[in-house]
Amino acid sequence: MSSRPVDAGPAPAPVDTRSALRLTRSVSATWWYMALGVVSFELIAVLLTVVVLVEDERDALTTLAVAVGGLLWWLATLLPVAAYRRRAEDAPLLVPRQHLPSLLVGVAYGLGAGYATGMWVVLALPVLQAVILLNWPPGVRLRVVVAATALLVLLWVVDGNRSLGADSAPSAFQLAFLSTILPITSVSSLWWWDVLVTLDRARASEARLAATQERLRVATDVHDLQGHHLQVIALQLELAERLMPQDPAAGMEQLRAARASVGDARQGTRDLATRFRSVPLRDEIANAVDLLRAAGTVAEATVDPDSPYAPASALGPVIRETTTNVLRHGGGRWARLGLSRSNGSWRYEIANDVADGSDALAVDDPAGASGGAGLEGIARRAAEVGGHLDVRREHGSFTVTVTVPSEGENAG
Secondary structure, X not given: OOOOOOOOOOOOOOOOHHHHHHHHHHHHHHHHHHHHHHHHHHHHHHXXXXXXXXXXXXXXXXXXXXXXXXXXXXXXXXXXXXXXXXXXXXXXXXXXXXXXXXXXXXXXXHHHHHHHHOOHHHHHHHHHHHHHOOOOXXXXXXXXXXXXXXXXHHHHHHHHHOOOOHHHHHHHHHHHHHHHHHHHHHHHHHHHXXXXXXXXXXXXXHHHHHHHHHHHHHHHHHHHHHHHHHHHHHHHHHHHHHHHHHOHHXXXXXHHHHHHHHHHHHHHHXXXXXXXXXXXXXXXXXXXXHXXXXXXXXXXXXXXXXXXXXXXXXXXXXXXXXHHHHHXXXXXXXXXXXXEXXXXXXXXXXXXXXXXXXXXXXXXXOOOOOOOOOHHHXXXXXXXXXXXXXXXXXXXXXXXXXXXXXXXXXXX
């Protein structure tokens, strides 16, 4: 009776980390486009207010005061706009640290600028803009902006009989028009950001669901693989037990077959493991640190925040092999691990103290005789993805550095 490996199915498709990185950057760029659009319109409104006063030949002190007040109001509105990027769905309507400066400065600036220009729309705009930027629940902000826009249009009509001179009329018209559409423009930008965040969260949920489904698939494959081999081994051992008293030769043959089945099961498990997507590098390094600490080593690690975009398939085995080397050949007192990104490449470094009387891995296991964990094996893994290995020994420490290109996951 012989055993056969269970087909583990097709290997899961590798994660396109470059596409994920581009998507993350696109989301960030969209945020800046939205935020700059809002604050730019506000700044233009302040500048037009100053232009109106200059063209109307108001005194320099009044014009300067309005300009300074407008700049302070503009700076105050940066707080709620910046905070909106990380806004939680259950955030309160008014967060004092974020919204009160904009409200208070908006009231003061509106009163001053409205009095100086004689325009009601200029008086109302800073206050209404601060109200628009509060954390309104979904659907409520739309009704608020409709009411604010209607009020500004009404005030614009009232401002038709204002007392400014004819020279400032074109600039005043532009100011009134911009003030009227500013709330709508701001809310449209915020709405677009909310849509983008919702889509990004849906994408992240889909990725987590795919990862969960993949783990379930692998668990099923492992169950089928091991269940098949264990059943075969059990039958072979049972048959050997029955044959041994009457026919020892036949019983030994079944024992040898059982041993071969064990080898097949081990190889099938290895093959299945190679089909499984690499563990995230942050988790790999965390596991390495836990293993080193369990062995009594003082271990610490530094991981770049963008580690999810590093080539896990290339660096994951390196992390495991170098950790094994530290356990076998290190002094056992300390170890430092680090993963960083620089100039389009990923750099993994592990340093440790050297055991007394040892010349480190380069002498003890130069060719990776202990299962591919030597320096030559690590160098070969790095070279396969276009990277390189650097080894240093100085002042009682031994450092292994592996550098691979960012696109290393798709190399080869």
